[in-house]
Amino acid sequence: MTNVLTAVVQAAEKAGQALLASYDPASRPADRAAMYALGTRLEAASTAIVREALDGVAPGVGWWDEDETGRVVPAGRWWVVDGTEGAVNHVHGLPEWGVTITLVTDGQPELTVVRQPIGDLTYTAARGQGAHLNGQPLRVSAKTDLAGAAVTASQAGSSPAVYARFADAFVAMASKALLVRNTIPTVFPLLGLAAGQYDVFWQYEPDLPGTAAGALLAGEAGAIVTDLAGASWDVNSADILVAAPGLHAAALEVLK
Known part of the structure; x- marks a missing residue:
């Protein structure tokens, strides 16, 4: 699993770098059609980078496609990817966007990487092994009220x-x-x-x-x-x- 996680991190970083190269804080699409066209291009290019990078990394894992199955993720093992998570933010010059790659097994996330190029942030988690940001452990709030x-x-x-x-x-x-x-x-x-x-x-x-x-x-x-x-x-x-x-x-x- 360690080797797979390393490969996923590299794939997310590569796709994230491509998104960063096209990011313009001054971007202001004129209307919904322009926003959609920009976001669609970003998503297609980034997802293609991820798929090429992960080809053969985990044999037997399919690629979930909402257009084919609807929202449902079938039984089995699947890569669930958003090449531009937050595309609406990217095309409006906002910083909260990135790449998400998750390995799902029979409905449960097993491993995930979220790469946020703005800030140079890489979030990783594998089931039973904790969650990390740039290698440092993450922990939820201790609040009770x-x-x-x-x-x-x-x-x-x-x-x-x-x-x-x-x-x-x-x-x-x-x-x-x-x-x-x-x-x-x-x-x-x-x-x-x-x-x-x-x-x-x-x-x-x-x-x-x-x-x-x-x-x-x-x-x-x-x-x-x-x-x-x-x-x-x-x-x-x-x-x-x-x-x-x-x-x-x-x-x-x-x-x-």
Whole structure:
């Protein structure tokens, strides 16, 4: 597994460097069509670099493609990749974007790398081996009082029913927590949670690959990861709650 992780780090760094070369802090797309065209090109180029770099590294691992299977990740072993996690940020000159590569086995993230070129940050995790940032261990918050918690969510494009559900949950959580933020892409608030900078995260209709990478990193840093019924989470779950151990039960009660 060590050799595979090393290869994944190298693939993420190579793709991230290509994204950095095309990054312009002054970028301001004129409209949604221009934004989409830029993001699509970035994603295709970066993902191609990752696939070439990882070809043959882990025999028998397929490449998950949402266009082929929908959101569902089938049984077996799959690379779940976002060549430009946070493309919307990249094309608007914002710094929160990167490359996520996760090896998923039968619905559970097994190994992940998140490369954020801005800041030269590489997050790594393997199941049972902890989570690290640039080689240094990560640990979640020790908080036990929701009234002092920094809570995050990542609710982007979805259905009107999900928007309404999220709005109700946001109000409920805001009445209990210190603060509540909603931001995209999914992986970045989870990276913050793994590092103890945030305390609770939830999302309806979780975005892959962001949650696959972020859930493993946060879990390996000591967070509790479930769905919003409190049951075990996997990449095909309908929702997700990730929280520091001392806050998970209280957050679950609010979001129920």
